[in-house]
Amino acid sequence: MSQKIYFDESGFTGNNLLHPSQNYFAYASVASDDDEAKAIVERLIKKYNIQSGELKGANLVKFAKGRKAISEILEAFEGRIKISISDKxxxxxxxxxxxxxxxxxxxxxxxxxxxxxxxxxxxxxxxxxxxxxxxxxxxxxxxxxxxxxxxxxxxxxxxxxxxxxxxxxxxxxxxxxxxxxxxxxxxxxxxxxxxxxKWVLDLTDSALFTLLANWGTQYEQLTAICDHSKPLLANQEMYNGMICNTKKVFSRLVDGQEHPVTFNLSGPIEFADSRTTHGIQLADTIAAAAVFVFSGKVDESTEHWRSIIACQAHYGSVIPDxxxxxxxxxxxxxxxxxxxxxxxxxxxxxxxxxxxxxxxxxxxxxxxxxxxxxxxx
Incomplete structure (x- = not known):
C-alpha cells in the first residue's frame, strides 16, 4: 500500500535568494492520510478558534494560541515529519x-x-x-x-x-x-x-527530491501530494522516472556516507489546493515553525519546538558549517x-x-x- 506524504514550504522567494526579509526556506513533509489529517486540522481549528477555517503557519506563529496549535501538530506527528531547511x-x-x-x-x-x-x-x-x-x-x-x-x-x-x-x-x-x-x-x-x-536558483526541487528519497527508505511506495508550485510544475521529468521504481540506489559522492537517490512513486506528483487538502495545511504549518525557529525567535513554544525540529530538519538542509x-x-x-x-x-x-x-x-x-x-x- 502506498504511503501518502504531504508537502509544503515556507519562505519561498524563487530565484531571489537575497530577499532582505526572508532569510530561510523550509520544505516540510508529513506522513499521514486524508482522514487523519482532516480530523486533526478540524479539531485544532475548533479548539483554538482559528477564524480563517484553514491552518496557515505564517499566521499561527504570530500568536500564542496559534503556536500552541503548532506544538500539538509537532507532537502528534513526531517521527512522521521530515524537513529540509536552507539558509538562502x-x-x-x-x-x-x-x-x-x-x-x-x-x-x-x-x-x-x-x-x-x-x-x-x-x-x-x-x-x-x-x-x-x-x-x-x-x-x-x-x-x-x-x-x-x-x-x-x-x-x-x-x-x-x-x-x-x-x-x-x-x-x-x-x-x-x-x-x-x-x-x-x-x-x-x-x-x-x-x-x-527559469528556476535554477530555487531550492524547492532539491528539497522535495531529497525528502522523497529519504521517505523511500522508510516506505516501499509513496504518493506525493504537494501544494501548487511553479518550479515543481516546470520539472516533472525526474519524478516521473521514479514511478513504480523498485530499485534502491545510494550515493557516497558527497561526504562518503550513503545517501538515498531513488524512491518508488505510485504515480505522478499530485498538486492540490491547501484549502481543501488538510495534509498540506499540516506541512505548511510545520514548515513555518521551522523557519520561525531558525530565524532566532525565542519563547516558550520555540524552545519546545527546537528539539523536535532539530531531529527532523537534516534532509538535504543547506546550513553553514x-x-x-x-x-x-x-x-x-x-x-x-x-x-x-x-x-x-x-x-x-x-x-x-x-x-x-x-x-x-x-x-x-x-x-x-x-x-x-x-x-x-
Missing amino acids: KFALAGKVHEYIFEPCYSDVNSLFYRIGFHRFIANILYTEFMARGAGAEELFAEFESLMRELDGKGLQTIFSSSDASHSETLRMIREFAQKRHSDIQKELDSLADGETG MEEVKLENTRSKLNALVLHQLHDRAMRGVDLIEGAREMIIDLTLSLSPPTYRMNHR
Missing part, C-alpha cells in the same frame, strides 16, 4: 561552486566532491558575505543576476564591480571565473534552453591549497582536469605526517 545566502554561496567551478572540471567532479571542496567554497563565501558586507554582497548580487538572466553577459569581467574591496579569496574566485568564462558560458547555455533554467573553513583542520587546509592550485592553473591557461587526481593526492600527502607519507609513496 549560504545556498547561494553553494550555487557559486555549482555554476562557476563545477562546469570547469565536470568530467572529474567526483574528485572534488570527495574532498568536500564544494562545502569549502560555500562556507568560505558565506563567511566573506557575513563579514565583509557591501563588497561581498555586490559579488553575490552579481552572481544572482547572472543566474537569473542566463545570458552570460559580462562573464569575462564578472565580479569586477567591487574588486577593490575583495579579499584574497574573493580575488581568486573572481579571477578564476573570468579566466574560465567559456566553460561557465556553456553551462549557462544548456540551462537557458529549458523550462528548468564553519568547521569546513577552520584552517587548523587538515581538510580545510587541503581545500585552501586546491583553490590556490585551480586559480594558478586558470591564470596560466593550464588544463584543470589533466593530473587533477595526482594534484589532490600530492597535496593530501604534503599535509600528512612524515610516516604516513613514506608509507603511501
Whole structure:
C-alpha cells in the first residue's frame, strides 16, 4: 500500500535568494492520510478558534494560541515529519561552486566532491558575505543576476564591480571565473534552453527530491501530494522516472556516507489546493515553525519546538558549517591549497582536469605526517 506524504514550504522567494526579509526556506513533509489529517486540522481549528477555517503557519506563529496549535501538530506527528531547511545566502554561496567551478572540471567532479571542496567554497563565501558586507554582497548580487538572466553577459569581467574591496579569496574566485568564462558560458547555455533554467536558483526541487528519497527508505511506495508550485510544475521529468521504481540506489559522492537517490512513486506528483487538502495545511504549518525557529525567535513554544525540529530538519538542509573553513583542520587546509592550485592553473591557461587526481593526492600527502607519507609513496 502506498504511503501518502504531504508537502509544503515556507519562505519561498524563487530565484531571489537575497530577499532582505526572508532569510530561510523550509520544505516540510508529513506522513499521514486524508482522514487523519482532516480530523486533526478540524479539531485544532475548533479548539483554538482559528477564524480563517484553514491552518496557515505564517499566521499561527504570530500568536500564542496559534503556536500552541503548532506544538500539538509537532507532537502528534513526531517521527512522521521530515524537513529540509536552507539558509538562502549560504545556498547561494553553494550555487557559486555549482555554476562557476563545477562546469570547469565536470568530467572529474567526483574528485572534488570527495574532498568536500564544494562545502569549502560555500562556507568560505558565506563567511566573506557575513563579514565583509557591501563588497561581498555586490559579488553575490552579481552572481544572482547572472543566474537569473542566463545570458552570460559580462562573464569575462564578472565580479569586477567591487574588486577593490575583495579579499584574497574573493580575488581568486573572481579571477578564476573570468579566466574560465567559456566553460561557465556553456553551462549557462544548456540551462537557458529549458523550462528548468527559469528556476535554477530555487531550492524547492532539491528539497522535495531529497525528502522523497529519504521517505523511500522508510516506505516501499509513496504518493506525493504537494501544494501548487511553479518550479515543481516546470520539472516533472525526474519524478516521473521514479514511478513504480523498485530499485534502491545510494550515493557516497558527497561526504562518503550513503545517501538515498531513488524512491518508488505510485504515480505522478499530485498538486492540490491547501484549502481543501488538510495534509498540506499540516506541512505548511510545520514548515513555518521551522523557519520561525531558525530565524532566532525565542519563547516558550520555540524552545519546545527546537528539539523536535532539530531531529527532523537534516534532509538535504543547506546550513553553514564553519568547521569546513577552520584552517587548523587538515581538510580545510587541503581545500585552501586546491583553490590556490585551480586559480594558478586558470591564470596560466593550464588544463584543470589533466593530473587533477595526482594534484589532490600530492597535496593530501604534503599535509600528512612524515610516516604516513613514506608509507603511501
